Amino acid sequence: MKKLRNMGVIAASTAALLTLAACSGTGTPSDGSTPRGGAESAIVKADIAKLAQYSNAKPSVDVVALNKKPPAGKTMDIINCAVPVCALYTKDAQQAAAALGWKTKVVTTQFTPESYTATWTSVVQDKPDVVFAAAVLPSALVKSQVDALHSAGAIVLTYAGDAPAGAGTPYTYSKANSAEQSQQGMVQGLIAVADAKAGPNVMFLAVPDTPSAAPTGAALKKVVEAAGGTFNSLNVNTADIGTKAPAEVVSFLQAHPAVKYVALPWDDWISGLPGALKSAGLSSIKVIGTAANATSEKDLQTGLIYRSIVHPTGQNAWFMIDAAVRQMVGDKVGDPNPAGPVSVVEPNNISAIGDASQWPHLDSLFKKAWRVG
Incomplete structure (x- = not known):
């Protein structure tokens, strides 16, 4: 069975749907950018160190050969x-x-x-x-x-x-799956903590009509609040990507000026958001994505996305x-619900990652293992 040799390094990463109102927050409203005590400062330092584990742009992947060639014609x-x-x-x-x-x-x-x-x-x-x-x-x-x-x-x-x-x-x-989505939410939290160097104030785009968003938000919330930060969420509908959603985000941020980071459930949600933020005078907001793709890599290079996370679609x-x-x-199939790998995408490693939608490109490994090429 296949095995990911790097998982011990990279994977240091549905719960119930988020039962929130159209917009809701958790944690004490504050600027969310100042740790509340020495213990939390230690957590922040640990988070910054942990983030470094997710910088491997080229994980080592091994696909174990089948015992025989699989059937064609299926x-x-x-x-x-x-x-x-x-x-x-x-x-x-x-x-x-x-x-x-x-x-x-x-x-x-x-x-x-x-x-x-x-x-x-x-x-x-x-x-x-x-x-x-x-x-x-x-x-x-x-x-x-x-x-x-x-x-x-x-x-x-x-x-x-x-x-x-x-x-x-x-x-x-x-x-x-839930484990993989949780992993990505956790890394999003580490990114915000490392940038703020304290407990950050973060808003997550919760998507109740899509179960995969819930574990991401829950893991992000855990990291943010453990570091002394404030977690907020805004319920949005998948059908509103690039249409109603950007205006809803702007309205939330205007009502919650302490928020400094917006975390996306996946990078398709960047559609229309940078322009809406700029028009509202909110260009200082840092957007943290996940499920990076070729389009969002370009947005990251131009600063429209602060950081993203690549998972290998x-x-x-x-x-x-x-x-x-x-x-x-x-x-043997092995673990039927594996997580990872993931890696943080930032301007200085985009070229190493290459096309995020194909990261890492492995079709030749599978064909060899399947005895078909």
């Missing part, structure tokens, strides 16, 4: 979602399937219960061998569909979901398919 339905990060997963899933000689069908869900359940129902009707899914809404909505697929013998792979995979579940493997997709082929040939 069918795989890919459930895509209507935001760019899902398209990255879909692209690599298609490439991995093509390397195996599998046929793929892509269906795209919107961020509504009606669309989500209808999409999964259509997949059940297709009777695929494998399902590769953006699990972007609560798993309870599609429990009957997932159970039906599992009963029919389909291998179900998910990312960004709230349901763990493994023994006793209908899911074989998950990525961008491409690598995740290939490892998801890898879990399916291992199950098919009788090899």
